Amino acid sequence: MSAVALAPRRLATAELRFSAGRATAILLLLACGAAAAVLVSAVLGEYPLALGRALRFPASVDATVLWRLRVPRAVLGALVGAALASSGSALQGLLKNPLADPFILGVSGGAALGATLALAVGLTALVGPSLFAFLGSVAAMALVLAVGRSRRSPYAALLTGVVFNAFAAAAITCIKTLVSPDRVGEILYWLAGSLGYETPRTLAGAAVLQVACLGVLWRQSGRLNLLSLGDEDAASLGVPVQRTRTVVLLAASLSVAGAVALSGLVGFVGLIVPHLLRLLLGPDQRLLVPASALAGAGFLVLSDLLTRLLFPLVHAELPVGVVTAVLGGPLFLWLLQRGQVPP
Amino acid sequence: MNPAAALLTLGVLAAASPESSGVQRLGPAAPSVVHRVVTLAPSLTDTVLALGAQDVLVGVSRFDERPEVRRLPRVGGFVDPSVEAVVALKPDLVLVQPGPGNRAPVEAMAGLGISILVLRLASVEDVLAGLRATGAALGRAARGEALAQALEATRAQVRSRARGLPPVRVLFAYGLEPLVVAGPGSFADELLCDAGGTNVASDAGRAYPVWSVERALGAHPDVVLDASEGAAGREALQSLPGLREARWVRLPSPALLHPGPALGQGLEELFLALHPTLPPEAGR
Amino acid sequence: MTALLSARGLAVGYGRRPVVSGVSLDVGPGSLLAVLGPNGAGKSTLLRTALGWLPPLSGDVLLFGQSPLRWERQQLARRVAWVPQAFEADGGFTGLELVLMGRAPHLGAWGLPGERDLSLARAALEELQIAHLAGRRTGELSGGERRLLLLARALAQGPELLLLDEPTAFLDLRHQVHVLQRVRARVEAGLAVVAVLHDANLAASVADHVLLLRDGGVLGHGPAAQWLSAGRLESLYGLPMVEAVAPGGARSFAPRWRP
Numbered sequence: 001m002s003a004v005a006l007a008p009r010r011l012a013t014a015e016l017r018f019s020a021g022r023a024t025a026i027l028l029l030l031a032c033g034a035a036a037a038v039l040v041s042a043v044l045g046e047y048p049l050a051l052g053r054a055l056r057f058p059a060s061v062d063a064t065v066l067w068r069l070r071v072p073r074a075v076l077g078a079l080v081g082a083a084l085a086s087s088g089s090a091l092q093g094l095l096k097n098p099l100a101d102p103f104i105l106g107v108s109g110g111a112a113l114g115a116t117l118a119l120a121v122g123l124t125a126l127v128g129p130s131l132f133a134f135l136g137s138v139a140a141m142a143l144v145l146a147v148g149r150s151r152r153s154p155y156a157a158l159l160t161g162v163v164f165n166a167f168a169a170a171a172i173t174c175i176k177t178l179v180s181p182d183r184v185g186e187i188l189y190w191l192a193g194s195l196g197y198e199t200p201r202t203l204a205g206a207a208v209l210q211v212a213c214l215g216v217l218w219r220q221s222g223r224l225n226l227l228s229l230g231d232e233d234a235a236s237l238g239v240p241v242q243r244t245r246t247v248v249l250l251a252a253s254l255s256v257a258g259a260v261a262l263s264g265l266v267g268f269v270g271l272i273v274p275h276l277l278r279l280l281l282g283p284d285q286r287l288l289v290p291a292s293a294l295a296g297a298g299f300l301v302l303s304d305l306l307t308r309l310l311f312p313l314v315h316a317e318l319p320v321g322v323v324t325a326v327l328g329g330p331l332f333l334w335l336l337q338r339g340q341v342p343p
Numbered sequence: 344m345n346p347a348a349a350l351l352t353l354g355v356l357a358a359a360s361p362e363s364s365g366v367q368r369l370g371p372a373a374p375s376v377v378h379r380v381v382t383l384a385p386s387l388t389d390t391v392l393a394l395g396a397q398d399v400l401v402g403v404s405r406f407d408e409r410p411e412v413r414r415l416p417r418v419g420g421f422v423d424p425s426v427e428a429v430v431a432l433k434p435d436l437v438l439v440q441p442g443p444g445n446r447a448p449v450e451a452m453a454g455l456g457i458s459i460l461v462l463r464l465a466s467v468e469d470v471l472a473g474l475r476a477t478g479a480a481l482g483r484a485a486r487g488e489a490l491a492q493a494l495e496a497t498r499a500q501v502r503s504r505a506r507g508l509p510p511v512r513v514l515f516a517y518g519l520e521p522l523v524v525a526g527p528g529s530f531a532d533e534l535l536c537d538a539g540g541t542n543v544a545s546d547a548g549r550a551y552p553v554w555s556v557e558r559a560l561g562a563h564p565d566v567v568l569d570a571s572e573g574a575a576g577r578e579a580l581q582s583l584p585g586l587r588e589a590r591w592v593r594l595p596s597p598a599l600l601h602p603g604p605a606l607g608q609g610l611e612e613l614f615l616a617l618h619p620t621l622p623p624e625a626g627r
Numbered sequence: 628m629t630a631l632l633s634a635r636g637l638a639v640g641y642g643r644r645p646v647v648s649g650v651s652l653d654v655g656p657g658s659l660l661a662v663l664g665p666n667g668a669g670k671s672t673l674l675r676t677a678l679g680w681l682p683p684l685s686g687d688v689l690l691f692g693q694s695p696l697r698w699e700r701q702q703l704a705r706r707v708a709w710v711p712q713a714f715e716a717d718g719g720f721t722g723l724e725l726v727l728m729g730r731a732p733h734l735g736a737w738g739l740p741g742e743r744d745l746s747l748a749r750a751a752l753e754e755l756q757i758a759h760l761a762g763r764r765t766g767e768l769s770g771g772e773r774r775l776l777l778l779a780r781a782l783a784q785g786p787e788l789l790l791l792d793e794p795t796a797f798l799d800l801r802h803q804v805h806v807l808q809r810v811r812a813r814v815e816a817g818l819a820v821v822a823v824l825h826d827a828n829l830a831a832s833v834a835d836h837v838l839l840l841r842d843g844g845v846l847g848h849g850p851a852a853q854w855l856s857a858g859r860l861e862s863l864y865g866l867p868m869v870e871a872v873a874p875g876g877a878r879s880f881a882p883r884w885r886p
Contacts, residue, residue, distance in 0.1 A: 014721065014762040015721055015722075015723045015724075015761045015762040016721070016723050016724060016727070016745075017721070017724070018724075020739065096717065219736060222731075222736055222737050222738040223736070225720075225728065225738070226728055226731055226738075228716060228717040228720075229715065229716040229717075229725075229728065230711070230713070230715030230716065232675075232680065232709070232711060233709075233711060233715065233716070235678075235680060235700065236678065236704060236707070236708065236709035236711075237704050237728060237729070237731045237732055237784070238700045238701035238702075238703070238704030238705070238731060238732040239700065239731075240700055278719070282719055282720075283717050283719035283720060284720075284724070286737060286738070
């Protein structure tokens with residue numbers, strides 16, 4: 001089960017795996033995959049869409065379903081998937097922990113707590129939970145960053161996040177017992193994570209945020225590689241360690257906060273996609289960050305498609321987080337089992 | 344229909360903002376003759392069926408269990424109606440019970456040009472308004488009016504029968520573990536008052552509070568109306584002092600759980616449950 | 628000859644208590660300073676302060692004529708390289724990728740190496756006789772092989788000053804000798820080296836100067852030929868030592884003990 005035996009399956013030279021050419025090829029491939037996923041997701045669903053009619057008659061029901069239901073939902077899925085997976089990759093690199101997922105920093109706890117509080121108090125009758133989820137995330141992020149900055153260890157931020165998540169979970173449980181049981185159902189549904197139909201304006205705003213955060217993460221990816229050598233090694237190679245860590249945490253947290261605000265807590269994407277890509281492509285974050293974004297987008301869009309295709313069976317659209325877990329888990333185990341040594 | 348789902352319905356309504364009136368319209372105006380109707384909650388299905396308009400129903404929620412709608416396609420649940428499934432049915436009118444959970448999908452539907460009638464059915468008044476509004480929307484205004492008036496008559500009748508009878512202290516339990524009771528502002532509370540009962544939980548401050556067992560013991564109800572599913576916790580509670588002296592009555596009718604046109608019948612059954620020893624004509 | 632690294636009355640430590648104080652030294656190009664002392668004497672702490680990762684508790688330290696805290700990180704990294712004791716890197720990178728990271732201070736944000744960077748990296752691997760590790764994942768290598776890669780990385784970095792923290796730890800005898808030979812060769816070519824060593828014999832064979840640290844202070848500092856003697860080493864390590872001269876002329880020291 002050595003790396004040499006697996007070499008023939010890899011795409012390029014075994015010694016130096018990152019080159020502009022190879023990276024471009026892989027990213028193009030993944031981009032095509034993501035685009036294909038969006039396309040398929042736009043064409044299939046509960047409503048029998050006649051694509052020709054949708055394109056030729058802009059006023060028809062088919063066109064409405066295509067442009068105002070399917071496409072916005074697919075775009076949202078792509079944005080959320082890209083955000084979760086790319087942040088997951090960056091955080092796995094930064095924290096040197098292959099089990100890190102983007103929720104580990106307390107962002108998810110903050111979002112869930114914010115949304116739950118709002119749902120419990122009834123504020124969400126006026127405006128959806130998204131705003132409160134985002135505010136909750138930002139508060140959690142500020143806390144984690146403040147603590148993480150005062151200490152030199154990378155694990156301070158991680159620990160703060162874990163503790164905050166535990167605190168938030170306890171608070172949510174408390175709220176659930178205090179609130180009438182009917183509201184609990186709403187809270188649970190939101191927490192499970194699902195994709196809805198957002199306005200073009202919301203999507204545009206989300207896209208700007210995610211592209212900006214992804215840009216920052218990608219730009220820092222070279223330094224992330226160096227940081228994986230250890231703080232002191234990285235410093236000796238010219239990396240501003242504290243600053244890089246703060247920037248990456250900030251960008252990843254904002255990205256996740258923006259995603260969670262719109263979709264709730266969709267699990268597994270941020271953990272499995274970067275990890276899978278790592279097994280296939282190696283640990284170089286310059287490739288992993290953008291590749292995770294593209295693969296995460298495609299994966300979430302396809303998972304959402306599956307929830308919609310299952311509708312006739314269960315008469316409900318399952319939370320997409322359920323599908324990502326069911327799809328991602330066994331896939332990951334299979335890959336591990338085939339003998340790829342986790343880097 | 345199980346109490347949990349019913350609770351969800353009721354609570355979803357209770358959460359609606361106070362400014363929303365009982366009847367609201369979203370999206371474009373409905374056509375004057377409606378051929379295709381989708382309902383997103385069983386109470387609304389019941390309303391349509393009571394109006395005799397079964398043949399215009401084309402889609403229902405997955406919680407609908409009435410045999411008349413067994414063959415109809417399901418379009419989702421309370422917090423998660425599927426916009427696409429509704430659109431696929433090309434409805435003229437969609438009947439919705441409001442709640443923060445389904446607000447986004449319903450607004451999406453309205454934005455897509457579907458006519459929506461939002462009916463809050465949280466109190467008896469709401470039910471009456473709902474019957475009238477739905478009747479008007481479906482072109483059966485006369486029938487709707489008749490149903491509403493029959494309901495009002497039944498209610499008045501029950502009230503008059505209950506007047507003069509000694510009040511019965513009632514604990515209305517939706518669930519036993521945890522003990523979820525009907526508090527002030529809940530639907531059951533309203534009906535209890537009509538039927539001559541005194542809700543021991545009327546000072547609970549919320550519509551569906553969760554009570555501790557001790558509080559229930561201290562309330563010393565005469566009657567415990569048990570609307571819970573399953574046997575969990577019942578024996579334990581029934582053996583406790585303060586509760587074992589009470590008369591435990593299984594919920595007489597599911598109509599008490601969700602506000603709909605069967606309200607009148609539910610109210611009469613409730614009255615009989617509270618005053619079982621009375622001959623049917625007594626008190627008139 | 629300007630000193631690349633100099634210190635005057637330097638006290639170093641974590642927090643407020645100095646681990647060692649009163650250090651004064653000058654390291655110029657083309658010379659190798661060996662730092663010797665028992666465990667906990669402050670050798671690694673001294674290196675970290677020289678690099679600017681710890682502020683000096685008192686006294687001065689100048690790196691290329693300026694306080695290390697005032698140097699811009701990347702500029703400094705082009706001139707100073709550090710080979711640590713511990714290997715914390717992600718095991719998924721290959722040997723060549725690891726060594727190429729040594730070129731990072733000379734490259735932009737993306738760290739894309741050019742032909743010259745690649746050949747420098749390969750040359751470093753050749754020089755340390757570990758070219759066969761270029762394609763191996765570091766996670767699969769032994770401790771000694773990893774040390775050699777770290778060394779190669781530092782060489783690829785092309786520094787003027789090289790700080791080595793126990794460079795021969797984990798290495799077999801042949802590699803120990805080879806590494807020191809290569810380092811010495813570079814010193815002859817103008818490289819300045821500060822090496823923390825445990826083995827007085829190695830120090831004797833490669834060092835121009837030595838710095839002896841003990842009990843929070845400096846036991847001695849000066850030319851190796853003068854300061855490396857059985858007597859001094861006895862004071863340093865608190866062990867009776869014997870000195871001998873090998874037929875080849877190399878001096879060697881050994882503790883006088885019987886099991």
